[in-house]
Structure formats: structure tokens, C-alpha cells
Amino acid sequence: AQTIHQWPVAEIKAVGSPLSLGCTIKGKSSPNLYWYWQATGGTLQQLFYSITVGQVESVVQLNLSASRPKDDQFILSTEKLLLSHSGFYLCAWSLHSSYEQYFGPGTRLTVL
Amino acid sequence: QEKVQQSPESLIVPEGAMSSLNCTFSNSASQSIWWYQQHPGKGPEALISIFSNGNKKEGRLTVYLNRASLHVSLHIRDSQPSDSAVYLCAVSMRGNMGYKLTFGTGTSLLVDP
Numbered sequence: 001a002q003t004i005h006q007w008p009v010a011e012i013k014a015v016g017s018p019l020s021l022g023c024t025i026k027g028k029s030s031p032n033l034y035w036y037w038q039a040t041g042g043t044l045q046q047l048f049y050s051i052t053v054g055q056v057e058s059v060v061q062l063n064l065s066a067s068r069p070k071d072d073q074f075i076l077s078t079e080k081l082l083l084s085h086s087g088f089y090l091c092a093w094s095l096h097s098s099y100e101q102y103f104g105p106g107t108r109l110t111v112l
Numbered sequence: 113q114e115k116v117q118q119s120p121e122s123l124i125v126p127e128g129a130m131s132s133l134n135c136t137f138s139n140s141a142s143q144s145i146w147w148y149q150q151h152p153g154k155g156p157e158a159l160i161s162i163f164s165n166g167n168k169k170e171g172r173l174t175v176y177l178n179r180a181s182l183h184v185s186l187h188i189r190d191s192q193p194s195d196s197a198v199y200l201c202a203v204s205m206r207g208n209m210g211y212k213l214t215f216g217t218g219t220s221l222l223v224d225p
Binding site for chain 1: 144146153155156157158200204208210211213214215216217218
């Protein structure tokens with residue numbers, strides 16, 4: 001069975017500090033991977049997606065970057081957090097980009 | 113840029129009733145339309161998808177798609193308190209590196225026991 005794990009579960013960070021969020025998928029090789037962001041009460045927005053190691057496409061510019069260092073790992077990061085980065089970050093995977101996406105449990109980020 | 117609008121914003125139905133949720137999208141070239149369920153503080157889970165005009169039924173769920181009017185609806189028969197959640201409509205469009213999902217703002221469903 002496939003499992004998707006996100007870390008950390010929650011973070012409270014200061015404006016201007018760096019951030020790194022992680023996502024790991026086990027039990028599925030070469031998945032398509034996605035990062036989403038959801039402001040409190042807001043719409044789920046796709047930020048990045050990757051179809052293979054080393055290739056990441058940016059969908060929305062939010063002063064964030066993403067990398068896929070391994071087949072089963074997707075990292076979201078920034079060097080300087082803004083207040084507007086607060087929200088719920090979700091990682092997802094799919095077998096093919098047109099197929100159902102499976103979401104992880106999410107990371108709640110609060111920037112103060 | 114695909115636009116996805118959902119209505120109503122919130123819906124309260126008594127247990128056992130039919131829940132009807134609506135979604136309109138902006139691009140007739142869109143591919144599949146997905147409905148996801150999201151409980152507070154959790155990631156969304158896919159419920160049902162549709163590609164062709166017409167309807168599709170799975171258990172208590174029925175989805176209707178009309179591409180000409182850019183409209184899709186989800187109907188939940190015999191609604192249960194456990195169905196209380198936010199329902200997200202998502203439209204799949206082909207992008208540079210595969211398909212991109214654009215989500216609507218959601219409908220918050222409360223089933224009153």
C-alpha cells in the first residue's frame with residue numbers, strides 16, 4: 001500500500017526566517033508529485049509539480065521553491081518567510097498527471 | 113487560467129435528504145472534473161470523477177456534467193452526518209508538464225442528524 005508522509009505536522013516561524021517542508025511517498029515508484037497551498041478559508045492552489053527526479057515546474061509564484069532530490073521525496077522551501085506564507089501546505093501524488101491525486105495529511109504553517 | 117466557481121458556499125440538509133452541489137468552470141477544453149471531500153485539518157480525498165457529458169453514479173453519489181453550459185453537479189442521496197465536510201470541485205487541464213488541477217472555493221455541507 002502507498003503511504004504519503006509530510007513533515008513537520010505544524011510549524012510556527014518568524015517573518016524572514018527560512019523554511020523547509022518535506023514529503024515522502026512510499027510504495028510507488030516514479031509518481032507525479034505536487035505541492036499545494038491553502039490559506040485559512042481559501043482555495044486550494046497548486047504551487048509546483050514534478051513528473052521525475054530533478055524536474056519541477058512552478059505553477060504559482062509565491063516566493064517559494066521546490067525540489068525533487070529523490071524519486072520518493074519532494075521538498076518545499078524558502079530563504080525568507082513572509083506573513084502571507086501562513087496556511088496549510090499539502091503534498092499529493094498521482095500515477096499519471098490526469099489520474100486521481102492522493103493527498104498527504106498536510107503541514108500547518110503559522111508565520112508571525 | 114481556468115476559473116472554477118462553486119455554489120452554494122454552505123448547505124445544511126437534514127439526515128436522509130438529498131444534497132446537491134454545483135460547480136461551473138470556464139474552459140470547455142478541460143479534461144476530467146473531480147469532486148473531493150475535505151474534513152477540517154485534513155487533506156482532500158477524491159470521491160468521483162467524470163469526463164464525458166451525462167451522468168455517472170457511484171453508490172450514493174451521482175455527478176452530472178454538461179460541457180455546453182460548463183456546469184457539473186454532485187448529488188448525495190440519503191445524506192448522513194458523516195458526509196458533513198467541505199466538497200471541492202476540481203477541473204483538470206493539460207499544461208506544459210502534464211495535467212493541472214484547478215480547485216473551486218468549496219461548498220461546506222452540514223448534515224443535521
